[in-house]
Amino acid sequence: MTLPMQVPIPGLPARVRIHEVGPRDGLQNEKATVPTAVKADFVRRLAEAGLTTVEATSFVHPKWVPQLADAEELFPQVAALPVALPVLVPNERGLDRALALGARRVAVFASATESFAKANLNRTVDESLAMFAPVVARAKAAGVHVRGYLSMCFGDPWEGAVPVPRVVRVCRALLDLGCDELSLGDTIGVATPGHVTALLDELTGQGVPVDAVGVHFHDTYGQALANTLAALQRGVTTVDASAGGLGGCPFAKSATGNLATEDLVWMLRGLGVETGVDLDRLVATSVWMAAHLNRPSPSRTVRALSPTHHQEQ
């Protein structure tokens, strides 16, 4: 494969770290139940494809995320892989479970809006930050890297557009708790590039180092890659994506949620931005996973590079 032609844009980062969320954020939103051995193989294949950070699973209570109820079984099967393997932890109990298994990276998840904090965590934003405080403190004390996810950074299904200052306030609170990095989530996919630029400018203008800021775009309205370009132009070097675009909305077959890692890698490859990812191996992994999920990948790059994929599903 020789395409795309590499033509850099001056000023973009030389290298981007892709934070692969397929095994966690992807599978948690898929209807199909995936056997633990398949999940472990998925993580291993992603690492072999060159992804250096693979979010492996979640220690949220199985009642809330039954798809990932096997975290205790899964994590030891992948722990020796030579990549970063963050896991989601909702509270101290989750942190205890993760630490007991030797996790070296954890992630907490807050909301920029009161409505989603209430819906997802049954708390106000400030109550959820108070809940995360000891989680982050104890993780840091154990030498564990902490990522802070922030949902609804651009729009909220109940509240509409989310003002930038409100997002910045929660970002600063997460960093003040001790989070090493943030992931700015466009949970419902409504962001556009100017909004992305404005939020990043406000954050960095207030002294937040851009290296501490990751972006997490959803492709619900097809905007994720344009938003990513805007973020790269502001110096962001951590981009979340999901192999094959796993984790689409359940209402429509092959509808899209997460930005597909393959579509991201295609753009970065064209821009001459290093990722370390072998695109062919990644596509093969997503095609393999799609067979286990019994639905075709919504990634356009997967479809284009594996043209028989859809007939097979």
Next chain:
Amino acid sequence: MTLPMQVPIPGLPARVRIHEVGPRDGLQNEKATVPTAVKADFVRRLAEAGLTTVEATSFVHPKWVPQLADAEELFPQVAALPVALPVLVPNERGLDRALALGARRVAVFASATESFAKANLNRTVDESLAMFAPVVARAKAAGVHVRGYLSMCFGDPWEGAVPVPRVVRVCRALLDLGCDELSLGDTIGVATPGHVTALLDELTGQGVPVDAVGVHFHDTYGQALANTLAALQRGVTTVDASAGGLGGCPFAKSATGNLATEDLVWMLRGLGVETGVDLDRLVATSVWMAAHLNRPSPSRTVRALSPTHHQEQ
């Protein structure tokens, strides 16, 4: 609908003219045969949704494009609409047919690569330019606006990456023939934003006015909107798109070819760039057309704004 939040990026154009290609480029690549009355209604609905340029049909010989064999019947049914209605003409015979019906805008189509010129026109690039010379000259003499499509501006399925100077040469030749505007086509969807920027910089650096340059991106690898953003950042104000993303590759149900007009309008709306398009009416039109084509729209914005659309197909 209140989303997306409008946050401009300084330096982008205040207004973009969307060159809607659904009735021509879209339907010409759909398998289903669409009745002439439905096509006319499609053009009318697109105009009512606020699109100011709707490419209506093609005067290519029906042997090559049977889907648009009804151009003579269709055009008079839409000619009175208060919008620009360009039509495709391959040669002098096609121009005669278009002029006889009172067309005021025509488009010729060249290739940046020898391989595609041979495959699509059975001519070398220079032979095809020679064929277009009298078409453009006669159109201009009749006071008719001429667009020059240029295919394979970024990559070619036979030749791989296409060098920028080769594209620029054919662009200049089309302008020298008298074309009023160009449409730079990424026919196989492989372009990335740096490549787009490089081609535009080279063209404008050689004195081609950016107002004479439109972009025509395909979403085969999910790159179309990021490429559009790069083009806007270089001052491009004419963007081709296809309502509902019509015209996808035939090999996979709902696979994508043309950039969906809805996804483009979503981004431009968020950027505060005027288009004049009523997104809700446009989505309703694409959902209506999808029912006639018996396949769901591949546009992510159509899917998101019409969540029952897929169950209905």
